[in-house]
Amino acid sequence: MANMDVDQIKLRRLDFSMLVIFRDLVRLQKTTTVAAQLGLSQSAISHALARLREVFGDPLFLRRPSGLEPTLRALELLPKVETILRLVQDALDVPAQFDPASSTRSFRLSGNDLVGALITPSLVGLLRREAPGCRVAFQFAVGVASLNALRTNDLDMAIGRIWNLAEDFQATPVFEESFVVVVRKNHPAARTKMTLEDYLALDHILVSFRGGFTGMVDQALKRRRLKRRVVASVPMFMTAMTTVAHTNLAATVPSRLAARHARQLGLAVFEAPLKVDSFAISLVRHARSASDPGLDWLAAKIIQAGQS
DSSP: OOHHHHHHHHHHHOOHHHHHHHHHHHHHOOHHHHHHHHTOOHHHHHHHHHHHHHHHTSOOEEEETTEEEEOHHHHHHHHHHHHHHHHHHHHHSOOOOOOTTTOOOEEEEEEOHHHHHHHHHHHHHHHHHHOTTOEEEEEEOOHHHHHHHHHTTSOSEEEEOOOSOOTTEEEEEEEEEOEEEEEETTOTTOSSOOOHHHHHHSEEEEEOTTOOSOOHHHHHHHHTTOOOEEEEEESOHHHHHHHHHTSSOBEEEEHHHHHHHHHHHTEEEEEOSSOOOOEEEEEEEEGGGTTOHHHHHHHHHHHHHHTO
16 A cells, blocks of 8 residues: 555544543653543544544553653654644634734735726825734736736736626625816817717727726627727727827726816816716635734725715
């Protein structure tokens, strides 16, 4: 029989109660004292000791008038057994409560620039006030890439639009977003109202994380058998809005982002002249983090920041 098979048989014959008995016998060196401490009978202690001797191939203890004297093999095993029992105890312990005021934890989040622009200022402010020792790092990751990073534990949480979420993830809505149209303030089309005809006459810049030239607006237009002219594509909303501020292009962007930055960029904001589906921004965690009090606390702060 191979050594691996022998080792597997030995492992199956061990249990944690035997290791606890072994540890206490080395420490206390009396079967009566160990039995009383563990609430077991002396026969149970003797039976466990016999199994331990068989598994380890050593007497482990020698009987002396004062009690049991550990053998050299037993003394060699003791620190290893204590390590095993400590690891098991750590795994079974209820997670410690998270204290933001004293924590020095670093959190890893992902999102696009919409999430960053709307959530980061408020979130960082909340952390500085309530968890001054904590840090937060944002990565630009969306869609499948962010979910894969959660699976491999390269991220703590992902924030963004979610489709077809698998069962090993949990999502919590943060805020709902709709679209508006922005052009520069002195654009010829900057009137009191923008019609669909006006909109279709413009050249557009599109935000696409994959570098495409179609998006949700184009899907809405297609349903009406219409089409707009998209002449540029960028991966970030703030890049699109900055470009609009210096050109005659138009951009269809999230309304909250426009409300926050249009004035400083010198943009005119209009209601979208066609119905474009709104979308939810959600906070996503892997199911294995469900009992993490630190992430519970951070999730609540992200939702608070998203609603501010």
